[in-house]
Amino acid sequence: MATILRSHVAGRWVGETADAPLASAVNGEVVAHVPKERPDFGEAVAYARGTGLTGLLAMDFQRRAGVLRSLGKHLAERKEALYAVSAWTGATRRDGWIDIEGGIGTLAAYAGIGASELPSGNLVHEGPAIPLGRKGAFAGTHVLVPRRGVAVHVNAYNFPVWGLLEKFAPAFLAGMPCIAKPATATAYLTEALVREIDASGLLPPGALQLVVGSVGDLLERLDGRDVVTFTGSADTAARLRTHPNLVRHSVPFNAEADSLNAAILAPDVEAGSAEFGLFIDEVAREMTVKAGQKCTAIRRALVPRARLDAVAQALRAKLATLVVGDPALEGVQMGALASRDQQRDVAEQVARLARDCETVYGAADGFAPRGERVESGAFFAPTLLLCARPREVASVHEVEAFGPVATLMPYDDLDDAIDLAARGRGSLVATLATASPAIAAEAIPRLAALHGRLHVLDAEAAAESTGHGSPLPVLKHGGPGRAGGGEELGGLRAVTHYLQRTALQGSPTMLTAITGEYVRGAKVSESEVHPFRRHFEDIRVGDSLLTHRRTVTEADIVAFGGLSGDYFYMHFDEPAAKASPFGKRIAHGYFVLSAAAGLFVWPSPGPVLANYGLDTLRFVKPVGIGDTIQARLTCKRRIDRPSKGDGPGQGVVAWDVQVTNQDGVLVASYDILTLVAKRATG
DSSP: OOEEOOEEETTEEEOOSEEEEEEOTTTOOEEEEEESOOOOHHHHHHHIIIIIHHHHHTSOHHHHHHHHHHHHHHHHTTHHHHHHHHGGGTOOHHHHIIIIIHHHHHHHHHHHHHHHHOOSSSOEEOOOOEEOSTTSSOEEEEEEEEOSSOEEEEOOSSOTTHHHHHHHHHHHHTTOOEEEEOOGGGHHHHHHHHHHHHHHTOSOTTSEEEOOSOOTTGGGGOOTTOEEEEEEOHHHHHHHHTOHHHHHTTOOEEEEEOOOEEEEEOTTOOTTSHHHHHHHHHHHHHHHGGGGOOTTOEEEEEEEGGGHHHHHHHHHHHHHTOOBBOTTSTTOOBOOOSOHHHHHHHHHHHHHHHTTOEEEESTTTTOOOBSTTGGGSOOOOOEEEEOSOTTTOSGGGTOOOOSSEEEEEEESSHHHHHHHHHTTSSEEEEEEEOSOHHHHHHHHHHHGGGEEEEEEEOHHHHTTOOOTTOOOTTSEEOOSGGGOSOOEESTHHHHHTTEEEEEEEEOHHHHHHHHSSOOTTSOOEEOSSOGGGSOGGGOOTTEEEEEEEEEOOHHHHHHHHHHHOOOOHHHHOHHHHHHSTTOSOBOOHHHHHHHHHHHHOOOSOOSEEEEEEEEEEEEOSOOBTTOEEEEEEEEEEEEEOOOOSSSOOEEEEEEEEEEEOTTSOEEEEEEEEEEEEOOOOO
């Protein structure tokens, strides 16, 4: 018997009565019902802002990153249950891998981003601080803090797992409770995912709620603290963006909309070349993966007019080998569309395009899906169209058939190709297949104005390329114009989308106290205990050491040159150095760096485990023979890393280093990053 799906709201599962049926895309069998009961959206929002927000902000960025890591492992161990449900959507194993393991991988990616790029606590200092007064007593900077609202995610039907997780991960990391509304057609897979998440017990209550069915009056209950994100059609994005309540309260709205993405075969690519074969493979793959139901799929293939026949023949031959049918059968390479409604919609759009195009390959070429009762499924023939006059035909740049459909278009020169790509009025991604760096350097800056991501395909990159249609957690996913104008993913950018940026002014001491990061000019704390002798728990931001002095000699410069092999004339050629802007021989910058380390390093064993890098290094003023240097070492930032084993663990401490000369003038400035042990317990 088909299950009744339920919403997960205010800590409980809601829905007891069957309403609309949801059918398997493979054979039409009813697999689930939408619940007739509708959640109380006022209760859902209140629960998110109360219980959800309280639980999230009881943790900090680092702890939330740890939860994402644990959740990813939990789901990875139970992925086969999700694959079983995914098959109902018409997805092959390869399709499911993109959705399921791609989503789980996104959790892991954001766990890593949080652990490596975000501080302890719930405030990000987006420095550096800027002096605003002449005497250094007044400064300004920017901070990012949780918005203390709710994130509403309205997702599309094509990626029921990845679509939820790629939005949830950065919002959770930012401390924002989420209400996710999947598309109804494939909500049974999203519900299965959320049940696994709920069963894990890893999330604080209210961090993630699920709405199956209509959003009702949910958007009416939001205000300026909240965020709405949407994935789906450009028309729906436009309607939601102008929702009166969202406009009234200036609720941030991020849209990632379907677009008429292009792939361009550059003029330098000859038939039979490596790049020609890669282009054919890429277009065919993007037509057939997820049965073409990807917002990033290639819809327009632009090729030089002289290569049009060769491309058409190669793509026709490639598509003719494709096996379509029930994904459960061995050898099936492409499954069904997500529903019969989608099947009808794609058929309507193909009919519109066919008025202006000829069919190179389609249903008439022996389309016969394999499997039992597939006639009741939502299968659609891979369809390659050809528009011979793309500059005269508007439909090919306006109509999107969201399925295994692409249109070939000839162009006359590179300018023509770039112009045709632009007629899509903004896309998520475009591919340029070329072996010529010169062509890429000319085309990419012009293409970038109307495409959110650009994929340059050549033989060198092919072995490792993730392809045209694969958004990655570390890179922006979104595009201008028709593509929605929004941005998702992009590493830390996605997290900051859910944080409030605020300008902050005050004394360096106040800025240090607020941001938890030392701002130069703030009061420091000095003691007789060397900072490198303290365990992580005992170090405080502002702990500082002013070192003894060292006078730089000619022997220092000669010895360092011998050790390093650096005999640059400014260090050794007296006449040339005198003729330079410095007017004298100067010490190696890296000698100054090394000498400063000798001034502040504690030589004996202690809690400092390793120095693993320098940030923001600048050699500000030259140091000459006879100059005397001194260093000030100050704890700038602490990041408490959760322990991964049975040991005491460790944290990261960034130390602000200022090296000055005998006149108190800054000569070198940098941050040292150290791993510092915690005290043993027990």
